[in-house]
Amino acid sequence: MSEMSREEIQKEIERLREEHKALDARVEAYNELVWMSPEDQVAQKECKKLKLKAKERIAALQSQLDKMQ
Numbered sequence: 001m002s003e004m005s006r007e008e009i010q011k012e013i014e015r016l017r018e019e020h021k022a023l024d025a026r027v028e029a030y031n032e033l034v035w036m037s038p039e040d041q042v043a044q045k046e047c048k049k050l051k052l053k054a055k056e057r058i059a060a061l062q063s064q065l066d067k068m069q
Contacts, residue, residue: 006065009065017054020058023050023054030043
């Protein structure tokens with residue numbers, strides 16, 4: 001894997017933050033449903049998993065960025 005520049009890391013962090021924000025909105029939309037079908041429940045769990053992956057990747061990239069300073 002090639003090294004990313006500071007600018008590339010910052011752009012990726014911003015992209016992941018936007019992705020995380022969008023997934024959070026989807027999770028909240030599911031939370032507002034009075035009743036969730038089994039498909040909705042699976043989709044909500046998938047959104048939560050993707051949201052966590054994005055958060056973990058942001059933390060890893062931020063750590064990498066901090067080490068560059």
